[in-house]
Amino acid sequence: MDWKGQKLAEELMKILLIAFGGVAFIAGYVTSSFGTMMMIYAGVVLFTAMFTAPNWSFFNLHPLKWLDPIEAEKYPKPELTTESWKKRNSKHC
Amino acid sequence: MHSFGYRANALLTFAVTILAFICAIASFSDNFSNQTPSAQIQILNINWFQKQPHGNDEVSLTLNVTADLQSLFTWNTKQVFAFVAAEYETSKNALNQVSLWDAIIPEKEHAKFWIQISNKYRFIDQGHNLRGKDFNLTLHWHVMPKTGKMFADKIVMSGYRLPNAYR
Numbered sequence: 001m002d003w004k005g006q007k008l009a010e011e012l013m014k015i016l017l018i019a020f021g022g023v024a025f026i027a028g029y030v031t032s033s034f035g036t037m038m039m040i041y042a043g044v045v046l047f048t049a050m051f052t053a054p055n056w057s058f059f060n061l062h063p064l065k066w067l068d069p070i071e072a073e074k075y076p077k078p079e080l081t082t083e084s085w086k087k088r089n090s091k092h093c
Numbered sequence: 094m095h096s097f098g099y100r101a102n103a104l105l106t107f108a109v110t111i112l113a114f115i116c117a118i119a120s121f122s123d124n125f126s127n128q129t130p131s132a133q134i135q136i137l138n139i140n141w142f143q144k145q146p147h148g149n150d151e152v153s154l155t156l157n158v159t160a161d162l163q164s165l166f167t168w169n170t171k172q173v174f175a176f177v178a179a180e181y182e183t184s185k186n187a188l189n190q191v192s193l194w195d196a197i198i199p200e201k202e203h204a205k206f207w208i209q210i211s212n213k214y215r216f217i218d219q220g221h222n223l224r225g226k227d228f229n230l231t232l233h234w235h236v237m238p239k240t241g242k243m244f245a246d247k248i249v250m251s252g253y254r255l256p257n258a259y260r
Contacts, residue, residue, distance in 0.1 A: 045105075
């Protein structure tokens with residue numbers, strides 16, 4: 001996911017859980033059944049999990065632009081010779 | 094939110110927090126229920142009234158308990174625990190409470206009842222103060238919730254008296 005997708009997933013999770021959690025409570029209160037409230041809430045959690053946890057494609061609408069490999073090749077890592085090894089290993093920090 | 098595991102963990106934790114919040118509101122909603130319980134206790138017979146070898150008085154009674162506790166049940170009630178206690182005063186203690194009978198009522202349908210039994214637990218005094226004693230019979234109840242706060246209350250019925258001599 002990209003950054004905007006992450007933010008969307010997090011906001012969506014909070015809103016879904018709070019709003020539908022409230023719906024579960026009201027449903028249970030109106031029917032005077034604690035069991036109803038618990039079952040509806042379990043359904044809410046599963047639904048939200050299916051919707052926000054996996055990496056759906058609509059979370060990737062602003063994909064990140066990584067550097068091309070060619071840019072990195074322009075600046076190769078320096079190779080260490082034997083003299084620079086000795087110099088390196090004799091330093092006591 | 095950087096990986097599936099991260100998001101799944103955040104979701105589960107938040108879901109449990111919301112669940113705790115929902116249970117707290119459910120318990121709070123119990124304060125708004127309208128409770129009108131009623132009860133009556135009759136002493137049908139004093140079976141016997143003796144002094145034990147150690148010097149303590151003991152009484153055996155046959156009680157007739159009628160009660161309607163249906164209005165105590167809310168959607169958040171698991172069971173109601175009710176018990177009958179005899180309360181009286183002696184020179185040694187300002188308040189003596191002896192539990193004579195109790196019951197667990199698991200459902201609203203069973204909360205309106207009529208029962209005639211001898212006392213389930215022995216009525217034994219600390220000493221020999223029971224002759225001619227005036228006492229109250231109190232029906233206590235504890236409404237045990239599915240989540241949250243337990244409410245307890247009682248009805249006091251006075252005017253009972255033990256005989257002046259042992260039988």
